[in-house]
Amino acid sequence: MYLSVRYRGYILFLTFLFYTAYHLSRKPISIVKSELHRNCSTVIRPADFNVTDNATWCDWAPFDQDNYKTLFGVLDNSFLVAYAIGMFFSGMFGERLPLRYYLSFGMLGSGLFTCLFGLGFYWNIHSLGYYAFIQVMNGLMQTTGWPAVVACVGNWFGKGKRGFIMGVWNSHTSVGNILGSLIAGAFVSSAWGMSFIVPGLIIASTGILCFFFLVEKPEDVNCTPPQHHSEQESGETEPLLQNSSHVERSVNGAIATEPAEVVVVEEHPEAISFCGALSIPGVVEFSLCLLFAKLVSYTFLYWLPLYISNVAHFEAKQAGDMSTLFDVGGIVGGIAAGLVSDYTGGRATTCCVMLIAAAPMLFLYNYIGQRSIGTTVGMLLLCGGLVNGPYALITTAVSADLGTHESLRGNSRALSTVTAIIDGTGSIGAAVGPLLAGVISPTGWNNVFYMLISADVLACLFLSRLVFKEAQGWCGRAPQARGFKEI
Numbered sequence: 001m002y003l004s005v006r007y008r009g010y011i012l013f014l015t016f017l018f019y020t021a022y023h024l025s026r027k028p029i030s031i032v033k034s035e036l037h038r039n040c041s042t043v044i045r046p047a048d049f050n051v052t053d054n055a056t057w058c059d060w061a062p063f064d065q066d067n068y069k070t071l072f073g074v075l076d077n078s079f080l081v082a083y084a085i086g087m088f089f090s091g092m093f094g095e096r097l098p099l100r101y102y103l104s105f106g107m108l109g110s111g112l113f114t115c116l117f118g119l120g121f122y123w124n125i126h127s128l129g130y131y132a133f134i135q136v137m138n139g140l141m142q143t144t145g146w147p148a149v150v151a152c153v154g155n156w157f158g159k160g161k162r163g164f165i166m167g168v169w170n171s172h173t174s175v176g177n178i179l180g181s182l183i184a185g186a187f188v189s190s191a192w193g194m195s196f197i198v199p200g201l202i203i204a205s206t207g208i209l210c211f212f213f214l215v216e217k218p219e220d221v222n223c224t225p226p227q228h229h230s231e232q233e234s235g236e237t238e239p240l241l242q243n244s245s246h247v248e249r250s251v252n253g254a255i256a257t258e259p260a261e262v263v264v265v266e267e268h269p270e271a272i273s274f275c276g277a278l279s280i281p282g283v284v285e286f287s288l289c290l291l292f293a294k295l296v297s298y299t300f301l302y303w304l305p306l307y308i309s310n311v312a313h314f315e316a317k318q319a320g321d322m323s324t325l326f327d328v329g330g331i332v333g334g335i336a337a338g339l340v341s342d343y344t345g346g347r348a349t350t351c352c353v354m355l356i357a358a359a360p361m362l363f364l365y366n367y368i369g370q371r372s373i374g375t376t377v378g379m380l381l382l383c384g385g386l387v388n389g390p391y392a393l394i395t396t397a398v399s400a401d402l403g404t405h406e407s408l409r410g411n412s413r414a415l416s417t418v419t420a421i422i423d424g425t426g427s428i429g430a431a432v433g434p435l436l437a438g439v440i441s442p443t444g445w446n447n448v449f450y451m452l453i454s455a456d457v458l459a460c461l462f463l464s465r466l467v468f469k470e471a472q473g474w475c476g477r478a479p480q481a482r483g484f485k486e487i
Contacts, residue, residue: 004223011156011215012169015149018103018210020176021203022145025114027180028195029079029135030302030323033072034309034316035188036063060192061126071128073438076302078132080431082139087427090143091420099148104211106144111204113138114196121193146395146423151416154400155217157226166396167338174327174334174388177301181327185320277417280402282348285466286394287425289351292459293391295429296358296452300326300387302434307445312370325377329384334392336385346474347398348466351390351459358386359456366449390459395423429455 040058056064063071094102117134125131157165183202184195218225278284304326309319333354341350361383369379399419433455440447 003221004218007215007218007221007223008156011152012165014210014214015153016169016172018107018206019145019149020172020179021107021199021206022110022142023173023176024180024183025110025138025199025203026079026142027177027301028114028184028199029075029117030305031181031184031188031316031320032192032195033306034319035192036060036072037068038316060121062128069438069441072306073435074128075131075135076434076438077431078135079139079142080298080427080434082136083143084424084427084431086140086143087146087420087424089420091147091417091424094144094147094151094416094420099152099216100210100214102144103148103214104207106141106148107203107207107210109141109144110138111200111202111207113141114200114203116200118193118196118200121191143420147416147420150396150399150419152214152216155225157400164335164338164342166400167335167392170334170338170392170396171331173392174330174384177327177330178324181305181320181324185317188316188320277421280418282398282466283402283418283421285348285462286398286402287422288462289459290391290394290422290426291429292455292462293351293355293387293394293429294426295433295455296362296387296459297391297433298430299433299437299448299452300384303437303441303448307448308370311445312376322376322380325380326384327388329381329386330388330392332381333385333387333389334396337389337393338397341393341397344474346467346470347393347401348463349470351393351398352463352467354386354389355456355460355463358383359453361386362449362453362456366446387456391426395419395426399423 037059040056043058059068065071113134117131117138120130120134153166153169180199183198187194187198215221304323305316305319308314308322309316312319312322314322337350337354341347344350361379365379365383369376399422402418402422433452436451437448440451
């Protein structure tokens with residue numbers, strides 16, 4: 001038992017480190033944007049520097065034109081569309097390939113393409129096609145990360161306290177964004193190529209670490225695998241996942257009738273199909289909710305530094321440093337969402353409440369968020385928590401719950417596919433959000449925020465059926481059945 005606990009902590013630390021590196025390598029593009037296109041009238045020009053256009057002499061072609069926001073949108077979507085498409089296939093690969101090899105390959109590939117983007121500075125490359133191609137390839141490489149790390153953590157942890165554990169663990173997303181912002185910001189004003197090369201080397205190094213040290217499953221080191229469903233945990237199961245007292249189940253063509261409390265764990269030689277994963281209760285609803293929740297989160301990820309720079313008139317490094325407060329709030333929001341959903345058993349309700357609260361906060365941030373430093377800090381922390389809390393909960397605890405749903409009868413190989421479906425659908429929103437921001441922002445930042453508020457409302461609507469079922473479950477549940485359960 002002690003050995004199993006030690007390995008669980010070890011796996012949490014390693015996977016935390018791995019996905020921190022993934023997000024760390026995604027962040028530089030948002031920091032570098034404000035350096036690729038600057039207000040050259042405020043920049044001191046070197047005495048020996050001859051220029052033909054005083055308005056754009058300090059910009060990096062081809063982003064020195066009036067359509068620079070559109071071109072930034074092309075770069076964002078080259079990455080995000082490739083990521084969204086690749087994610088639907090990544091989960092199936094993750095089920096059929098050793099996770100250690102799959103993750104190592106993905107991190108080494110992502111490191112290579114991140115470095116190649118930065119080398120464009122030193123090679124003096126001014127082709128939009130070059131940078132767009134690098135973004136596409138990097139997006140495909142990054143799809144290896146999320147399904148694999150969630151599947152690995154899901155292999156080691158049962159359902160009890162999963163929301164809290166994964167809420168803390170999921171802070172790797174925000175930690176990666178913060179570190180990526182700080183590292184990129186350290187080089188952006190002097191040599192923006194290093195803003196990509198250093199993160200690229202970091203993620204490549206973690207890929208090597210993964211190859212030598214990751215342990216995929218408890219069975220690999222003679223540890224007992226966790227119970228995802230048991231008699232003790234039955235009270236913790238969400239209402240939408242509950243079954244009646246006796247259930248007919250089909251396993252490899254055989255039908256068995258047994259009490260709902262009894263779970264027979266069987267190893268399935270075949271991975272679950274795409275349609276089979278979609279039929280799991282709750283997968284479709286949470287996937288569509290995440291589409292709009294991730295739209296909001298990734299719009300902030302890619303455009304917040306530029307928004308702060310334009311509205312508050314900060315320098316590139318200052319805007320990048322200020323934007324990290326949004327991710328700090330996201331850490332707190334993710335942990336809070338996990339704690340609340342563990343205690344109440346209401347994953348959907350927790351997400352819905354936070355999304356509803358986020359809408360007016362986004363409105364207020366746009367109108368009063370830049371009045372003073374104190375207001376900016378407070379609003380960024382609050383908005384970050386409310387926006388990233390539901391996103392974090394769905395991509396971690398909810399995905400793990402559904403990927404180890406009792407109807408799967410112990411088929412843990414379904415976890416990677418379920419995770420990929422949910423995050424892949426969310427990644428469509430992640431691609432659409434920054435694109436819409438690039439198109440809408442020339443008409444005014446107010447319109448961008450109206451778009452984000454609308455997305456939050458739509459995310460809530462897709463969870464309405466599950467919220468209703470959870471409320472029904474609470475009405476018929478004994479008070480002592482609620483609360484934390486042991487792992």
